[in-house]
Amino acid sequence: MKKTTLLMTILSVLAFGTAGYSAVTATAVNGYAAYITPGGAWNVMYAGVTIPEGTLVSTGMFSSVDFNIDGHDMTVEQLTTIKIYKSLVTGEETESSVGLSYGSVTAKINKIGAVKTKFNITTPVATSSVRGTKERISNGPIRGMSAQALSGRLSLHNSRGVRTSVAGRSFFSLTGGSARPEPLLAGERGNSLTKVTPDGMTSEEQQAGQIYSDVIGNSESPVDIVDQLTGGTARVNVNLVWP
Amino acid sequence: MKKILALFFVLCASALAAQDIAFVNDLAKKETATFGDAAKLFVVAAGGQSQGFEADAQFLESKGIIKASGYAEGDRLRKGTLALMIANHMKLGDSLMFALIGTRRYAVTACVAAEIMIPGGGEWDILSGSELIETIRVMAEKSGGAK
Known part of the structure; x- marks a missing residue:
């Protein structure tokens, strides 16, 4: 029986690939930033530090941290706190999930060959998911969540039925108290050709x-x-x- | 010896940075921010380094940001007070009423015009810790500080 179980396990791993934690590494630190692992204490962030899942990262004023996550680039901007929820990689798929508590992050999600990529940035208001694009996401108690696709197209959804995508000059803005986001082109109001x-x-x-x-x-x-x-x-x- | 001293200073700086980060994270959880919290954040925004409330207050007064002697460290932070600090720091004199009168009410109007604050509410609104952080972050971005 034990031999059968062992054989099944080996076959499953071979069939589905070896899922494992992939590296989340700080590539550059401007100013000061710190991180805290689950159950640990705050440590100063330096370039080259690799952090595990569940780590909280926080930046100070006029500071930022650049990360490499499974071959994707993410910049944590000033006065921002994020949490690395998930960072899994197999030979065919990468899945990264980042929680944005408050502040702003810019992420550049690269297309890596035929690897299926899932990269989610989640706030208490909604989740953005992207592939092969660049995005900037902000979150805070006053302005809520805002999202902009700096290149490519960005999908956004939440559990209250919001499901939309932004690209170009469209801009997603949703506060915690609102059921629906602002019109995606609200920022273009007043930008007429001539008055x-x-x-x-x-x-x-x-x-x-x-x-x-x-x-x-x-x-x-x-x-x-x-x-x-x-x-x-x-x-x-x-x-x-x-x- | 020099290497040991350099290492010592690096460790001290690291400890201070970690303390600042811990302060911001604790502040984000506070339902009500205080004037002391705003002063501590604002000193860094104005290019200084927080060294306790008394020193921070003197620094802000010397920079013309606010007459901090009129406030206690534990005073609840009002939207108008923060707006006044921002308007003075960023020299939002383009707002005619703020330039003429300089009150908290018109400081809020000036901050809304500069898109640092959003319309709605008034100068007496009490701010939470996370609201203070968001406002300071937007101010730092608008004033050209590194993102």
């Missing part, structure tokens, strides 16, 4: 109208004059940039 005032004039046309009001009849706006000069048609090139 139009009443009478269909731009602010420049309105200024011209005030300067040359003596020349232009009261019933005519600069737009009317332009209409007369060009026969009422004009060619306008509009460059629409979608996020």
Whole structure:
């Protein structure tokens, strides 16, 4: 019986690959940062330090730490605390999970051949998951969680039914008290090509109208004059940039 | 001998850094931040090193950040007080009302205009430790400090 169990175990390991903990190594420390392992005390973080799962990492003011996690790059920015929840690697798959307690992290998730990559950054509000992209995630009690895909596309979801993705200029923002995130393009509000005032004039046309009001009849706006000069048609090139 | 001294100083600096980190982590768990907490964080933001409340208060006064003698270390931290410190530190004089009157109310308005604080609430709001940390972090990012 024991021989059968041993044989089954060996076959399982061979079939599914050898799952193991992979290295989370600090590659650079700017300023000061510290880490605490489960049940341990705070230690100062230096470049070259390798930390195990369950480790809490915290950075000070004007400080940051760069990590290499399974071949991916992550920067823990100033006044930030993270926890390494999971860092597993097999020959075919890597899975990393980082909890962002507060602060900001930037992660660059590299495509490593045919290796299936799962890289999650979790806050109390939502989880982001990425592959082959670069992202910046922030979390705090006032602004909640915000996420931006610096390149590629980023997926976000939580247990309350939020499931979305961001790319380009779209920006994810969700506070703990809200059921739904802010509109993804809320940051683009007000960034119009030109601001139009009443009478269909731009602010420049309105200024011209005030300067040359003596020349232009009261019933005519600069737009009317332009209409007369060009026969009422004009060619306008509009460059629409979608996020 | 020189090597031993250098090692000693490195160890001292490391111990101080670990203490600061432990302070920030403890602060993040506090439901109510105090003026002393804000002073300690602000001294570092202003380029100094925290050396106890009395020294921190003197440092902040000398930098024109706040008349710290008007506050006790254990005073609960109000949003207006923090806004006043930030507005003075970052010289947010672009806000006309803050430049003219310089009160906590208009300091909050100036901080909202500078996108360091978000709209809503007032100068009397009491801040938690994690709210203080987030606000200081955003201020440091806006003022060009390393991320």
